[in-house]
Amino acid sequence: MKPAPFTYHRASSVTGAVALLGELAEEEPKILAGGQSLVAMMNYRMARPGHLVDITHVPGLAGIRRDGGALRIGALTTHRDVEKADLGPDFAVLSRTMRWVGHLPIRTRGTVGGSIAHADATAEWCLLAVLLDAVIVVEGPAGRRDVAAGGFFLGPFTTALEPDEVIVEIVFPRPAPRAALTEYADRRGDFAVVAAGVDLDTESVVLGGVGSVPVAVRPAGSPGEVADGLDLRDEPGVPASYRRGLVRTLVARAREEVPDA
Ligand SMILES: Cc1cc2nc3c(=O)[nH]c(=O)nc-3n(C[C@H](O)[C@H](O)[C@H](O)COP(=O)(O)OP(=O)(O)OC[C@H]3O[C@@H](n4cnc5c(N)ncnc54)[C@H](O)[C@@H]3O)c2cc1C
Structure with missing residues (x-):
């Protein structure tokens, strides 16, 4: 199967992506990250977005950094990036868990933000986020807001994300060595x-x-x-x-x- 027709847009900033989501709201725009869930759903015609807003070229959305006792993971960080990272004993659970996510090619392209946004109830990132009280940082027309993972997942493939919001970062607030x-x-x-x-x-x-x-x-x-x-x-x-x-x-x-x- 091939996807239904859509228009491709390449965003160069989060602000630009948010603006596009707002401007195109009538025609069901979707953010494109690693494409490992969205493109499959489009090919099966389970998703028919009129527009894809590709955020993979937005600078600053990928990367892992310590912030005091917390760990901040950019939305475009891939599963494989986390699997290979040396996060020390405090956050090694994240790296160890990545072996369960699909196969290597999927882990190499699929992103942390994409997994959280897709919200499969068995997805490892969704489970880790809830277990470790992560905070999902999202950006929309009014700026950024923090959403606790415990309140982010509302139902099957349904989240607290507004249609014109983009996940920018996932914050794991405290070490989880055990x-x-x-x-x-x-x-x-x-x-x-x-x-x-x-x-x-x-x-x-x-x-x-x-x-x-x-x-x-x-x-x-x-x-x-x-x-x-x-x-x-x-x-x-x-x-x-x-x-x-x-x-x-x-x-x-x-x-x-x-x-x-
Ligand atoms: C064969 C196969 C096996 C898999 N097995 C597993 C598995 O065992 N465990 C698992 O967790 N996953 C699995 N996956 C899914 C994989 O982890 C995907 O990478 C992930 O679900 C989505 O990430 P993505 O970057 O590919 O997002 P995309 O496919 O690009 O997008 C998915 C959804 O999230 C939205 N989105 C993406 N990024 C953002 C963002 N920053 N802000 C707002 N919305 C956004 C998109 O609009 C879309 O609705 C599997 C996939 C395949 C094809």
């Missing part, structure tokens, strides 16, 4: 059936694959208590009992994978 994320997928590189992240310092668990958004459990009890507390339904090919068993196993496994746990 965190880990693990998952089960039917095939290597697929999205997870269930993913589980834990942060022992905040007694938090985050789960993917058990709801329409990442599900945080805090304070989290034993793996069995976490699993038994979920409202799960049978789905085609995935009985609730199977998913509950995965949650129990993966929460326990994630806890075992925490360094020096």
Whole structure:
């Protein structure tokens, strides 16, 4: 399949991208970042944007930097950039988790901001953002605002982002040396059936694959208590009992994978 016709625009600044999103609002413009989700959806005609606003040439949107105890990751930073980065023990959980994101070519092009904006409930970046209380920095016509990850994901592929806003940065506000994320997928590189992240310092668990958004459990009890507390339904090919068993196993496994746990 090929995408429906669209007009391509190359933005040279975030302000310019925001202005284009506003000017073209009637014709469903979309930001283009790594294209690893959007282009596939366009090819399947699940998305038919009239305009693509390419932000990949906007300077200053990629990069990882420490800011006191926090870590700031630019929206255009790729999964692979994070996987290869030496983030030290404080944020090594981010690098370690990247092995679960698709395959190498996808990690090489796909971006952190794109993952957060796409808001798949099992996407590793969405889970990490909720688990570690990240802040999503977005820019719109009125300037920048911070959105807590806990309130950013509103439903399946739905976020608090306004149509004319661009994600510029994701801020992980505090070190997370005792965190880990693990998952089960039917095939290597697929999205997870269930993913589980834990942060022992905040007694938090985050789960993917058990709801329409990442599900945080805090304070989290034993793996069995976490699993038994979920409202799960049978789905085609995935009985609730199977998913509950995965949650129990993966929460326990994630806890075992925490360094020096
Ligand atoms: C075969 C395959 C397997 C995959 N497996 C996984 C997986 O296991 N885990 C996982 O997390 N992901 C997976 N992905 C998706 C991948 O991580 C994508 O890179 C990611 O979901 C989107 O990032 P992107 O930069 O490619 O965004 P794009 O595809 O360019 O955009 C995605 C959406 O986000 C919007 N957007 C992008 N950037 C911004 C921004 N800065 N501000 C506002 N809106 C923005 C776009 O308008 C679009 O709606 C997989 C993809 C494929 C094709």
